[in-house]
Amino acid sequence: MDGKEALDKARERIIETIAQNIHLYGLTPSAGRQYGTMFFHNEPLTLDDMTEELGMSKTSMSTSVRALSDLKLVERAWKRGVRKDLYQVKEDWYQSFVDLFSIKWRRSISLHAVAVKKSLSEMKDLYENKDISDDLKAMLEIDIEKLEYMRDYFEWLDRLVDAFEEHDIFNLVPPKDYPRNK
Amino acid sequence: MDGKEALDKARERIIETIAQNIHLYGLTPSAGRQYGTMFFHNEPLTLDDMTEELGMSKTSMSTSVRALSDLKLVERAWKRGVRKDLYQVKEDWYQSFVDLFSIKWRRSISLHAVAVKKSLSEMKDLYENKDISDDLKAMLEIDIEKLEYMRDYFEWLDRLVDAFEEHDIFNLVPPKDYPRNK
DNA sequence: TTGTTTGTACAGTAAAAACTGTACAAAGAA
DNA sequence: TTCTTTGTACAGTTTTTACTGTACAAACAA
Known part of the structure; x- marks a missing residue:
């Protein structure tokens, strides 16, 4: 050959x-x-x-x-x-990975955060309303808890993306020959 | 309403x-x-x-x-x-995120690692061959360097997935109410 | 055993995405 | 200015993917 x-x-x-x-x-x-x-x-x-x-x-x-x-x-x-x-x-493929991660997730995180905030607020308002049935009230309690979980999760994801963008991730998982303690 | x-x-x-x-x-x-x-x-x-x-x-x-x-x-x-x-x-959405990350990337990392190893070995063999032109030799030097970079990059990615699977990432970016120092 | 229920394989259809060729606007050359 | 060159918008086509309905095997019921 x-x-x-x-x-x-x-x-x-x-x-x-x-x-x-x-x-x-x-x-x-x-x-x-x-x-x-x-x-x-x-x-x-x-x-x-x-x-x-x-x-x-x-x-x-x-x-x-x-x-x-x-x-x-x-x-x-x-x-x-x-x-x-x-x-x-x-x-720089390491930087490309960070960029990818950031571009892909930031928008999604933001969209979720907005939706959760809005729905959570609506549910809480409804919960305060006097005229609702006990059944509905019980449902709302459960849903509110779920949305608060979502809110915390996306807040975490946002910090995760920060950790990539700010290169903290390279301290946790150093590339070959990466200088420690930046 | x-x-x-x-x-x-x-x-x-x-x-x-x-x-x-x-x-x-x-x-x-x-x-x-x-x-x-x-x-x-x-x-x-x-x-x-x-x-x-x-x-x-x-x-x-x-x-x-x-x-x-x-x-x-x-x-x-x-x-x-x-x-x-x-x-x-x-x-557990945090665990789901880790699972997703792992499932999506592991296979890709492995496929890349295999391909890089094979091509790198072929290129190095070719480089040792006495009958190749100087032009080709120069090309090979450049390509070998590129593949070594790829190899290191995917080795890093693999360690990154480890850090997610082993939950080290939760020390770097703690979820709300996550106990420090696992 | 025979009769039901349940999940999915498979073939066909509908919808979406990838790709091509034309046509043109923007920018440079003369 | 006019003539080229270059990148991309857009419409049409091909290819791929998502979805449906039928048909059937596996599991359970009687």
């Missing part, structure tokens, strides 16, 4: 593994392949390069590179004299 | 919020609605109950309750004299 061929095979294995697992990031295998291709390219790529490499339409390349950028897995690059947009993978 | 109606509205808001966010768990809004419905039911539910509540086919209920069970969001319950299978939501 030719040496370059052997290298490509070894690379392909990695690219395909990324493609098959990137659903954890909410992305399609195609986007994963795109990421993998950029990962092994030592120069930033244009959309036309990607179309060439992956045999897919430029429109697809455009939309999925945007998805990759939104999750901060990929960033724009600049190169003198090149008019086309250039993209490259972000080098 | 009737009291029970007001309660239902407050519950619906929560259920719909769960439904709209459960894609983070890789589940469909329907499964989220199912989860939410079970959450507010104070008794375990049968598949027929869910069909009734959600107006969907029993087959759907069966498949999505299985998906919920696989992620350990829901568990089987037992009740004397009831022949049908009963399901209820798992009470």
Whole structure:
């Protein structure tokens, strides 16, 4: 077997593994392949390069590179004299993990917090109302307790995301060669 | 407005919020609605109950309750004299989060680790080969470094999942009323 | 044994998502 | 200004996923 061929095979294995697992990031295998291709390219790529490499339409390349950028897995690059947009993978995977975690969860936490706050307030008001049946009152007691549990849980999740963003997590689980006590 | 109606509205808001966010768990809004419905039911539910509540086919209920069970969001319950299978939501959301995190990532980490190990070994063998060009050798040096970075990253991710499973994370980010120093 | 009940496999259908090609706006070149 | 080039909006198509209804095996009842 030719040496370059052997290298490509070894690379392909990695690219395909990324493609098959990137659903954890909410992305399609195609986007994963795109990421993998950029990962092994030592120069930033244009959309036309990607179309060439992956045999897919430029429109697809455009939309999925945007998805990759939104999750901060990929960033724009600049190169003198090149008019086309250039993209490259972000080098720091630990930071990418933190960014992913934050982007994915923050919004959800916030939406839940808002809904819980509103419903909890409504339930408490209703509970104070004099004209409600004992049955309903019993139900409300249970539900209020449930929503207070939810509220505490999402408040915890929010602090968890903080711990990732502020890199406290790297003290608990240090990357190889990570300096202790930041 | 009737009291029970007001309660239902407050519950619906929560259920719909769960439904709209459960894609983070890789589940469909329907499964989220199912989860939410079970959450507010104070008794375990049968598949027929869910069909009734959600107006969907029993087959759907069966498949999505299985998906919920696989992620350990829901568990089987037992009740004397009831022949049908009963399901209820798992009470401990903190543990559910840990389980989710573990289930989602472990498999992916392992697949990546295997692929990286194999490709890294192939590349190193190739690098030792006498008959390869200087160009290829230079490429290999770069790729080997990249794969070593990947290897370290997934080893870190694996330790991160350990820290969740072993509840070390609860020392770093304590839930409300969580006893310190486990 | 035979008759019921219950959960799910499987095939078909409906709905959603991914992908393509065209067409065009924005930005640079001349 | 006009002529190119480049990225993306949008409409249409293909592919995938979600959902339904039927049919049946397993478990229990009589």
